[in-house]
Amino acid sequence: MSSTIPRSTSTVTVRAINAGKITFLPASLFFEPVLPGYEGLSGPVYTFLIEHPTKGKIMFDLGMRKDQDKYAPMVQGFFDRFRELGGVETVSEQLVKGGVELGSVNAVIWSHTHFDHIGDISTFPPTTELVVGPGTDLRTYPEHEDAHLIESDTAGRKVTELSFSNATLHIVDLPALDYFGDGSFYVLDTPGHQPGHISGLARVTPTTFVLLGGDCCHHVGDIRPTPLHRSLYPCPASLLQSATHSLCKSHFPEIASEPLLKIPPPPAPSVYKDYEATMRSLERLVRLDADPDVLMIIAHDGTAPGVVEEFPGTVNGWKEKGWKEKLMWRFLEKDGGGWRFG
Template sequence: MIPPSTSTVVVKALNVGQLKCLPASLFFTPVVEGHEFFSGPIYAFLIEHPVKGRVMYDLGLRKDSESLSPAVHRHIRSLGGLSVREAMEASTDVLEKLTKGGVDLGSVKAVIWSHTHLDHTGDMSKFPQTTELVVGPGSDLRTYPSDPNATLIESDLAFLTSYMHLSGRKVTELSFSKGSLRIADLPALDYFDDGSFYILHTPGHLAGHVSALARVTPTTFILLGGDCCHHTGDMRPAPPYETHFPLPKHIAQDVALLRTPMLRIPSRSVYQDVPKTNETLRKLTKLDAHPDVLLLIAHDSTVPGVIDEFPASLNAWKEKGWKDKLMWAFLKRESKGFRFGKSAKL
């Protein structure tokens, strides 16, 4: 499924904010009494290649929400009647966190956006001209104020000069149409051309959505899912998990429940294309169910407190048993990921 290689990267997780109070019905169904709202962390990831330098996968949310385009403010208000600040917050600036952790922003060769939503794009203008911006195919790169309905602003595609003027940066829109590489039936690109880091085309949530697969030892991987889903119950359980990660039998004796994800993507949701989302999740399940792959999505509330965070590395995840701790964590009533309540069939 994944081509063999001995080349690896180092992956580090930066917890840079929080989705605070959005209607859970926008992200998954069913929603039961007592669990009407969704909250979760906002993760960005630093990838370090031993020869080809550093890249970021996502940047989280910018702290100066007043700089966001009017279209973004209108969109967030339409979701649940809340302002951006009420719905989410940047607890720290990812750039400040990198700098305090000893990372020179000039050493970051590229920033890969999983997609162009505000809680992933951060503030690109603070990176130097040498930092390339990489986006998935079909990403909406219109900017405000040139386009009054754009969700991005001009500085998202530019950098600040020493005279505090904006100047354009290199923006690369990935194409998967010419390549033949596929991982888990998903179109893939070998980013560093050595098998250490792959970009996967994972459409559904938003046009241009991409995930990443990082090889952290010759045989173990971290799957950075972005917003392929917002709760791992959208994927688990399913038949591929039965070999290595069967649903705990005390949870349910119903055979159908043992083989069907606990949650589903709603027809009216934050997912632009629900059928494509479901197809993407079906394919990603093949990776998530593998004992040598750790899935980390951007807003999984069960992850904080389990994994090591920046400046520590995630590479030793298998020895530390994080996958076993996280796989069914959302079924524990004390977990922040528990969404089922007394009325759920557990």
Template sequence: MAQSPPDLKIPSSTSTVNIRIIDTTSRISGIPLKHFVSPAITGHTHLTAIPAFSFLIEHPSNRKLLFDLGVRKDKENFAPKILKSLKDGHWDVEVKQGVREQLEAHGVRGKDVEGIIWSHYHWDHTGDPSTFDSHTALIVGPGFKAAFTPGYPANEESPIRESDYENRELREVSFDKGLKIGRFDAFDYFGDGSFYLLDSPGHAIGHMCGLARVTVNTFIVMGGDACHHAGEFRPSQYIPVPSSISPNPLSLGSSTPCPGSLFEDLYRDGDGKKPFYTIAKGEGGIAHDADEAERTIGKVIEADARDEVLVVIAHDATLLDVVDFFPKYANDFKEKGWVEKGRWLFLKDFAGATASPTAKLLLPVEWFFSTGNKKGPVQSYRTS
């Protein structure tokens, strides 16, 4: 039996913000999953064509923030350390449009953005802040300045550029007021309970998540890289794998649910109440502090367990066909059922691990003949 999710104890408020999720047009392929998660699952070995989401946060006072910027459009201008990593890793990175370009194409003036929040310093989140006006602050997490400034070229080994923050305020958030959201240390950005920054260390120095109140009782978590795949925080003791999964992640559009039993061989605990993945540790793992990253994921799990909370991690490709993107708003996610529609779609990445003869016997006949799946389970959905 599933446990009841814990009370996040979010302070009550009638103040809300409008949130628009921006598909930054970034697509990243070729990054081995072994650097991020464990154990290896058959057929799911790389991150392929993953997006990098940004968020436009609009306060009723007309103040505007951006949370993350995706990948910069002029990739040749990454700091040399990043260019070398991309070349050595043979990663494929595509970007069609900068965030400011998208904003202004839909009537949102870039000069009205008061601050850009970096969830953390990694190249697929930082974009190019220099495309924004000098009065736009760059807002970063604890420890950032000591670890990463000065940027390149003053420090040839820095992963960021001086141009990211020069001639603008570089503001480092402090979580020293004792405010908690769930088990996260929190900072009330506007001071009215409408938008919080959440201290979420582990993946990187200074990593932060965001929590936006979009109605009095519904919230959106901007997860950054607290997780890289939904299998890191699902299933859980609060949301175990159901016996019948709908929509069917292995046959999108099918009216026949997917049997949860197909994934039993992948359970880490025998009853489908622990996430499929843990953080990769040891040689090859990229987390700054893997143990701390696991603690952060535990806090994400508690938020994700609540139907009034939509968790959006930065690279969740399964959400591309679920949520509405900028210029549309995301405030009505609960009415549109995005939590339920998106919760188990990540299981399609495990199709290669469920394609044994035994597993096939458990699939409904309709699955083999449904539109878009005429080639069979492995060929249609294998990611690498």
């Protein structure tokens, strides 16, 4: 366990809800290089139900709306860049189907305000609080024509904008807030993709954690491998040999000790609003991703389906089930959901 995470015996239960599949176009907005035949980026849309034994339930992100014509006009203008938007059931519908009363959800935390994360919070009662990161743009349409939110996204409920300016706690040098006050769930300040972007760190046993990465990156190849990954989780020789043989050598000379993909630096077009902040956040999150006691799940990790048990199951037993070992290098498997290297 990372020495920067305070010790505690308080835990939460985490359930991963897959809100469907999304294909982003073009992939070059998310990372480079992009090889011919890999111009799109497909992945799930993960949200998370977090249950505290005495302090209730919260949601981390809500996925997408089913009635996508209800998004603000500014958002609908982006839809030509996406395919396979969403799934058959919304997060709210999946919760109800799974026996979770929406009124029992005390708060919804948005990692950020992009359309594939905010869902439709109006399906939750006014007693459900909305929690956002610092500097989040909460303007709504139609009052503001260029807004990404609509009135029902914030109206009639408590909206809390977190502040890390006086944070006394830091985890891997990231400002952190102890959400429940007992060390069971931390909110991490991870700006870059969008102002106010935040991540979650859930303690699922006294010594193991699940890192809810949101859109800190969009492919695990943005953060793997590093020397830390290679030392703690050596790539299996057979997989390394197969992947090395299949690499497009002009773009990927070898699988070395640095990530195979890179966040597009300025002036290249990119979905990351602040390149420098993105890189600072990722440099710190890598330390958690490589930690044997932390399982990182980013919102659109194409390697997670088929390994991560989804709602109504829990992710709490990930370590004893060996999920980290299965996922760490799965992006190098041609049928592992993340291959795009040759």
